[in-house]
Amino acid sequence: GQSLEQPSEVTAVEGAIVQINCTYQTSGFYGLSWYQQHDGGAPTFLSYNALDGLEETGRFSSFLSRSDSYGYLLLQELQMKDSASYFCAYKRGKLIFGQGTELSVKP
C-alpha cells in the first residue's frame, strides 16, 4: 500500500529546535516534499528531497533516508509565526500528503 505517517501534534518553545518526522510506505518513490499550512490558509511549499541527505533553506532543513523510508523537517530558532500544520508528501504520478503535524510554538 501507500501511506505516510507523521505525528499529529508537536509543541515547542520559541527559540528552540523541533524535528517533525515522516515515514512512508510506497512501491515507488520520487522524492519527499514538505508543506506548511497556517490555520485557514492554503499550503505552501517548503522543501523537497529527491536524494538522501540534508537540504537547508534558511531556518528550515529537510532530511531524507530512502533506505529507511524516512524523512524529517527540522525547524530552528522557532518563532511564534512557525505555529502551523506541516505536511510531508511524496509523488507517485500525483502528490500524496500525510495527515499533517500541528506545531504549536509557545512563548
Place this chain on the structure above:
Amino acid sequence: SQTIHQWPATLVQPVGSPLSLECTVEGTSNPNLYWYRQAAGRGLQLLFYSVGIGQISSEVPQNLSASRPQDRQFILSSKKLLLSDSGFYLCAWRKGRSGANVLTFGAGSRLTVL
C-alpha cells in the same frame, strides 16, 4: 509570474443542491491541475487531477466530478451535495512534465453543507 485563482472563497449550501467551484491559472501553459479536499483538522485528500484539456483522473469515488474545459481552467462540480461534502477545497497546479514536487495552491473554497 504565475497566479492561481479560486472561487468562491466561502459558500453555504443545502443538502441536495448543486455545486460548482472554479479554478484558473495564469502565466503558464499546460499545467497539471489538482483538486484536494481537507476536512477540519485533517490531511489533504486528492480528489481529481488533470494533465491536459478533457483529461481527468478520479482518485476517490463519490458524488463529485471535475472538468477541464480549457487549458488553465479546472472546475469541481456536484449535482447533489451531501453533508459529508463539507470541507475546504483546494485547487493546485504544477508545471507539466516536471519532476519537481512543487504544488502551488489557490486560497481555497470553504464549503458548508447544511
